[in-house]
Structure formats: C-alpha cells, structure tokens
Amino acid sequence: MHTFHKRILKEFKRLQKNPLPGITIKPSETDPNDLSVFVFDITLPPDSDGVLHSIYRSDIYQLRIKITDDYPVDSPEVQFLNSHPGSKIPLHPHIYSNGHICLDLLGSGWTPACSMESILLSIQSMLSTNELAERPPDDQAYVRTAPLNPKKTTFDYHDDNV
Amino acid sequence: MSDVDGGVPVGSYSKIELKNFSIAFNLEDQDDIPNIRNVKYKSSSDHLCCAICQQPFIQPLTTVCGHTFCKECIYEFLKVQHQRSSRSRTNGSDDEEEDSGRLIGSCPLDRTPLDSSKINELFPTPLIISNLVDELEVYCLNYERGCEWTGCRWELDHHVLSDCGYTGVACHGYRTVDSVDKEENEGEETKKQTDICKMLVERRFLEEPRSKTVGDGDRDQEEYECIHKVYECTLCQARITKIEEGKHLQSSCPYNYTKCKLCFNDMIPMMNLAKHEENCGKAGHLKCPAHEIGCDWVGNSDTSLEIHLQNNNCQLSKLLPYMKNLNNKIDDLSKENSLLHRQINKILNSIISGKVTNLGYHEPMEEINRFSSELSSIENQDKLLFLNCELNRLKFELDDKILPFVNRETTARSDRESILNGLVNDNFMMKDDLNLQRALVNSLRKQLQFMLFKRNSPPGLQSGGLGGGMGGPIRSSVSFAEPESVEFFDIPSSSNSEEKLNLKL
Ligand SMILES: [Zn+2]
Ligand SMILES: [Zn+2]
Ligand SMILES: [Zn+2]
Numbered sequence: 059m060h061t062f063h064k065r066i067l068k069e070f071k072r073l074q075k076n077p078l079p080g081i082t083i084k085p086s087e088t089d090p091n092d093l094s095v096f097v098f099d100i101t102l103p104p105d106s107d108g109v110l111h112s113i114y115r116s117d118i119y120q121l122r123i124k125i126t127d128d129y130p131v132d133s134p135e136v137q138f139l140n141s142h143p144g145s146k147i148p149l150h151p152h153i154y155s156n157g158h159i160c161l162d163l164l165g166s167g168w169t170p171a172c173s174m175e176s177i178l179l180s181i182q183s184m185l186s187t188n189e190l191a192e193r194p195p196d197d198q199a200y201v202r203t204a205p206l207n208p209k210k211t212t213f214d215y216h217d218d219n220v
Numbered sequence: 221m222s223d224v225d226g227g228v229p230v231g232s233y234s235k236i237e238l239k240n241f242s243i244a245f246n247l248e249d250q251d252d253i254p255n256i257r258n259v260k261y262k263s264s265s266d267h268l269c270c271a272i273c274q275q276p277f278i279q280p281l282t283t284v285c286g287h288t289f290c291k292e293c294i295y296e297f298l299k300v301q302h303q304r305s306s307r308s309r310t311n312g313s314d315d316e317e318e319d320s321g322r323l324i325g326s327c328p329l330d331r332t333p334l335d336s337s338k339i340n341e342l343f344p345t346p347l348i349i350s351n352l353v354d355e356l357e358v359y360c361l362n363y364e365r366g367c368e369w370t371g372c373r374w375e376l377d378h379h380v381l382s383d384c385g386y387t388g389v390a391c392h393g394y395r396t397v398d399s400v401d402k403e404e405n406e407g408e409e410t411k412k413q414t415d416i417c418k419m420l421v422e423r424r425f426l427e428e429p430r431s432k433t434v435g436d437g438d439r440d441q442e443e444y445e446c447i448h449k450v451y452e453c454t455l456c457q458a459r460i461t462k463i464e465e466g467k468h469l470q471s472s473c474p475y476n477y478t479k480c481k482l483c484f485n486d487m488i489p490m491m492n493l494a495k496h497e498e499n500c501g502k503a504g505h506l507k508c509p510a511h512e513i514g515c516d517w518v519g520n521s522d523t524s525l526e527i528h529l530q531n532n533n534c535q536l537s538k539l540l541p542y543m544k545n546l547n548n549k550i551d552d553l554s555k556e557n558s559l560l561h562r563q564i565n566k567i568l569n570s571i572i573s574g575k576v577t578n579l580g581y582h583e584p585m586e587e588i589n590r591f592s593s594e595l596s597s598i599e600n601q602d603k604l605l606f607l608n609c610e611l612n613r614l615k616f617e618l619d620d621k622i623l624p625f626v627n628r629e630t631t632a633r634s635d636r637e638s639i640l641n642g643l644v645n646d647n648f649m650m651k652d653d654l655n656l657q658r659a660l661v662n663s664l665r666k667q668l669q670f671m672l673f674k675r676n677s678p679p680g681l682q683s684g685g686l687g688g689g690m691g692g693p694i695r696s697s698v699s700f701a702e703p704e705s706v707e708f709f710d711i712p713s714s715s716n717s718e719e720k721l722n723l724k725l
C-alpha cells in the first residue's frame with residue numbers, strides 16, 4: 059500500500075464528489091483499490107458571458123496523472139494522452155506532440171501542498187489563456203529523443219506569460 | 221468462509237490463512253510497531269491536518285515560519301529536496317553532509333529555508349497541539365478483522381500490541397508430521413516428527429484454553445498443540461479447526477441445539493436462534509423487560525405482561541432503572557480506570573525515556589541547554605521556572621500517584637508481582653533520573669545567574685568572561701551534578717567576572 063494512501067483516496071473522493079467545471083474523472087480508468095493512475099477528460103468551461111472564446115472550442119482532451127511512489131513529496135507523472143481513438147494532444151506552445159507538458163508545477167514548482175486538483179486547474183487555465191495554436195519550437199527534436207516518462211525530462215520552463 | 225473442508229483429513233493441518241487487510245496489524249517480530257499512518261479516525265479536525273499527508277499530525281514538528289507537519293512527512297520532503305539539490309550541485313563533495321543526517325530545504329508551504337539540524341528552524345510542536353492530535357478518537361487497526369475497539373490515538377499502540385485479540389501472531393503450536401527417514405532406517409515405515417507451526421493467527425484463538433501436547437518430557441517450554449489441527453465437530457462431524465470452532469457452532473453447525481427462552485423449545489440450532497426468536501416474538505411470546513437482570517418470566521400476551529409488572533409481581537423490574545444506572549457507572553469507572561492505568565504507564569515510559577522532564581521537548585536535556593543558551597536571559601528564566609514546576613509536578617506524581625498505585629496493586633493480584641517489581645525498579649530509576657534532572661536544573665540556574673551577571677556587568681569585564689563564560693558552563697553542565705559543588709568555578713581563570721560570580725554563589 060502507498061505510504062500516503064489515505065491522502066490519495068481523499069483527493070480521489072473529493073474529485074469524484076465535487077467535480078471541477080469542465081473536468082471529469084474517468085472511473086472506468088481508475089481502479090479504486092489501486093489509485094495509482096487517474097485519467098481525466100478536460101474541456102474548457104465557457105467564459106462568464108456564456109461564450110467559449112478559446113481556440114480549443116469544446117474539444118475534449120485526455121490527461122493522465124500517474125501517482126509515483128514519492129507522491130506527494132514529489133510531483134506525479136502527468137501527460138496528455140492520444141492513445142484513445144479520437145483523442146488528440148492540445149496545440150499549445152508548452153505542450154509537446156507526445157503529450158508531455160512543460161509546466162513548472164510538474165517539476166521544480168511542485169510542493170506537497172499542491173494536489174491533483176491544483177494540477178488540473180493550472181493545466182486548464184494554461185489552455186484557456188492560450189491564443190497560439192502551435193507546438194513548442196523544439197517539438198520535433200524533443201519528441202524524437204524524449205523519455206517515456208515526462209518526469210525524466212528537465213524542462214527549461216518557458217516564460218509563464220504565454 | 222466455508223468451514224467444512226471436505227478434502228482435509230482429520231489430524232492433518234489446515235492451511236487456513238490469517239485474513240490480511242490493508243492496515244491490519246501482525247506482530248510477527250517482537251520489534252514490530254503498529255503503523256498509525258493509515259489509521260481510521262472516528263473524529264478529526266481539518267485544523268489538525270498536515271499539508272503533506274492531509275491527515276491529523278503524527279509527531280508534529282513546527283517550522284520557523286509557523287507551519288506544522290508530521291515529523292515523517294517533513295523529513296521525507298526535505299530528503300527529496302536535499303537529494304535533488306545535491307544532485308544538481310557539483311557531483312560528490314557533499315558526502316559529509318549526507319552522513320550527519322542534516323537536511324537542508326525549504327518549507328513546502330512558503331519556501332522559507334529550513335535546516336533540519338537547527339532546533340529553532342524545525343522544532344517539536346507545543347505539547348498542547350500534539351496532545352490534541354494524540355487524543356483524536358480512532359478505530360482499531362484490526363477493525364476489518366472484527367475488532368470493535370475505539371479509543372484515543374495514543375492508546376492504539378498499547379491496544380494492538382498487547383490487548384487486541386485480532387492482532388496477527390504466530391501460532392507456535394506443536395505439530396506432529398509424518399516423515400520418512402530413508403537414510404537411516406531403510407524400508408521402515410513413516411515415523412512421527414514434531415514441528416512448530418509458523419502460521420499467523422488472530423491472537424484471540426490462542427487465548428482460548430489449548431490442549432497441551434503429551435510431551436516426551438525433554439522439552440522445557442510449555443507446549444501447545446497447533447491450533448490449525450483439523451478435527452471433527454463432536455456434534456455434526458464437520459471437519460473444523462480451533463480457529464473455526466466458534467463460528468461453526470454459532471452459525472453453521474446444524475446439531476448445536478439451544479433452548480428458546482420464549483417457547484422453551486430446546487431443539488433450536490444456534491444458527492437459527494435469532495430467526496426463531498424473532499418469529500417467537502411475533503407469535504406473541506414476550507420476555508419481561510427485566511430479563512437482563514434475571515427475571516425468567518415469559519408470557520404470550522401484552523395483558524399477561526401487564527399483570528406480571530403490576531402489583532409487585534416482578535421485584536426485579538423495579539430495580540431495572542437502578543441497575544442500569546449502576547451498570548453504566550461501573551462501565552464508566554472501569555473505562556476510566558483502564559485509561560488511568562495506561563496513562564500511568566505512559567507517564568512512566570515518558571519519564572524513563574526522558575521526554576516529560578524536558579519541558580515536553582523530545583530532545584535530550586543537553587539539546588535544551590544548547591537551545592536555551594541561544595535565548596536571552598529572560599526567556600531562560602521562564603524556562604527555569606517551568607522546569608522547576610515540572611520537577612515538582614513529577615515529584616508529586618511519584619509520591620502521590622505511582623507509589624500508592626504500586627502498593628495497591630501488590631495486594632490485589634499475585635500474578636502481577638513481576639510487573640510490579642518492574643514498576644518499583646522503574647521508580648528507583650525515575651528517582652535517579654529526577655536527581656539528575658534536579659542537578660541539571662541547578663546547573664542551569666547557575667548558568668542563568670552567570671549570564672544575568674554577565675549582562676549586568678560593565679563592558680570591560682564582560683569581554684573578559686565571554687570565552688570561558690559562554691562555552692564553559694554549558695559544556696560541563698552534565699558532569700556538574702552536585703548543586704552544592706562550586707568547584708567548577710574554581711577552574712584556573714583570571715577572569716574577573718567569574719570570580720565575582722563565585723562570590724555571589
Ligand atoms: Zn512555512
Ligand atoms: Zn503528515
Ligand atoms: Zn483491536
């Protein structure tokens with residue numbers, strides 16, 4: 059059993075009971091006895107005026123959070139999935155075409171006080187504030203050599219204003 | 221769970237395994253300690269939760285920035301931070317730090333730099349907080365196995381280690397197994413050989429009286445038959461073991477008859493009793509409300525019950541409220557008694573390990589000396605007063621609580637005598653400890669006077685006394701055991717201030 063089993067269970071139950079707007083946990087992908095992999099469907103909630111201004115419209119993206127043995131002392135392993143039919147990786151200057159995300163919260167910016175919820179919210183806001191439908195400049199090179207586990211990459215965090 | 225194990229012959233040993241649940245506790249080794257990390261709380265408060273594990277604090281530590289975490293959690297976090305930063309620094313060359321166990325990192329909540337070796341950057345949370353979390357109500361770690369115990373978190377260790385019948389322990393019973401010894405006795409038939417069972421069972425099964433094996437006489441220890449041995453139920457011939465017996469008789473033996481108290485039918489299998497009584501009750505059979513305290517009356521209508529209760533027919537039912545009251549009181553008292561019992565043990569343990577005397581800090585006395593030497597003299601004085609109070613309180617506790625307790629217990633039960641002897645010894649140990657603490661306080665008092673003196677002395681003298689003054693008394697405070705002795709201040713020193721201090725004392 060995971061050292062922090064109870065914390066993970068608590069987070070899971072919370073996400074199930076009080077889902078964040080635009081984010082649904084896929085219980086079919088989550089084994090409640092295991093609690094090491096969580097898959098979420100992410101869409102962008104409409105703006106306050108009820109209209110969706112985002113370049114992503116109402117597309118649904120799949121995000122996978124893998125809880126490592128060191129969680130929550132260390133950040134979990136997070137990436138977008140395109141393995142399921144119809145799911146794509148969002149076009150974003152900080153998201154590589156293999157689903158890896160360059161976000162300091164997932165690396166050096168992580169603290170144990172963060173949670174899956176904070177990851178989901180910051181990825182959602184990363185998408186909703188983006189206006190450039192493009193990949194990172196080094197996408198081709200990165201994807202060719204990237205490790206399977208995004209945590210093995212030490213990202214140089216691009217400036218956060220994008 | 222099927223208890224009729226058709227394939228297992230009588231006299232063989234069942235392979236029935238102890239049921240293991242995620243947090244259930246097994247005492248396989250004498251040193252096994254229950255892990256309270258995943259304990260189930262009956263009550264909890266969000267204010268008392270650690271930001272890392274999001275559970276009530278365990279051995280909380282507070283940071284210089286005022287945040288509180290479990291000891292294990294913050295150390296785990298600092299360790300990961302430390303590893304990461306030492307990896308990113310030039311490789312190697314920091315082995316020294318690794319060895320000292322010193323961890324440098326930052327607070328997970330506000331990134332204030334933290335150094336685990338500095339007592340003023342990471343220190344034990346005030347007792348008032350750690351007591352609050354220690355007193356949260358929890359369920360037994362073995363609740364999934366059926367233990368219904370609940371209590372304060374600090375009592376949990378004691379419960380699962382020594383009281384809980386659902387803690388897994390090794391059976392350690394003797395088994396007789398067939399073995400063919402071919403090398404020595406060629407062609408001879410099977411020979412009996414003994415073996416010790418190492419399988420785990422719930423402790424409650426071992427507490428029931430066990431059949432002693434017929435020993436050969438050359439074994440020294442008391443021997444019991446392995447409780448995994450299969451035998452036939454004397455009533456229904458189903459194959460069961462001691463482990464299953466109780467459950468079998470209660471809920472699946474068809475010939476374990478009992479008598480219904482309402483209709484006096486004595487051919488009701490125990491497994492059907494609840495259902496039968498329910499039906500009997502529906503059919504108008506009634507018990508007297510005082511049946512719990514011994515009224516045997518049963519009737520078959522409400523009117524007959526009314527008659528039974530009227531006209532002083534049933535004396536017992538008049539006593540019922542009184543008895544209930546009394547029972548509740550007895551329950552409360554015995555609960556309180558066992559609580560006090562354990563509290564005394566806890567105090568004893570803490571005193572022996574030197575935790576209580578240290579103002580509730582878990583560090584040894586020398587650490588506090590070091591710590592207080594960093595504080596100003598006024599704070600020091602507060603500490604000293606507190607330490608004095610603590611000493612007096614302990615003395616009081618020793619004289620008024622523990623000694624009578626020891627005496628009373630001695631007369632009560634003879635089989636406790638060995639434990640009591642231990643307690644008495646502990647008492648002496650504590651007295652010694654107390655004397656040592658007293659000496660330490662005295663030495664602290666002297667240091668304080670010295671520091672006060674130093675502060676009040678003119679600057680010229682102060683500089684003279686600084687070197688020997690700051691380092692000296694603190695370093696030697698432990699060896700300086702006799703309060704009356706002033707030899708220490710006679711160490712060769714031309715310092716003016718020290719001479720003055722000597723006079724003052
Ligand atoms: Zn802090
Ligand atoms: Zn914690
Ligand atoms: Zn228990």
Ligand SMILES: [Zn+2]
Pocket residue numbers: 391392393417418419446447448449
């Ligand atoms: Zn056994």
Ligand SMILES: [Zn+2]
Pocket residue numbers: 453454455456457458468469472473474475476
């Ligand atoms: Zn039977």
Ligand SMILES: [Zn+2]
Pocket residue numbers: 480481482483484485496497500
């Ligand atoms: Zn009946």
Ligand SMILES: [Zn+2]
Pocket residue numbers: 508509510511515516517528534535536537
């Ligand atoms: Zn009666």
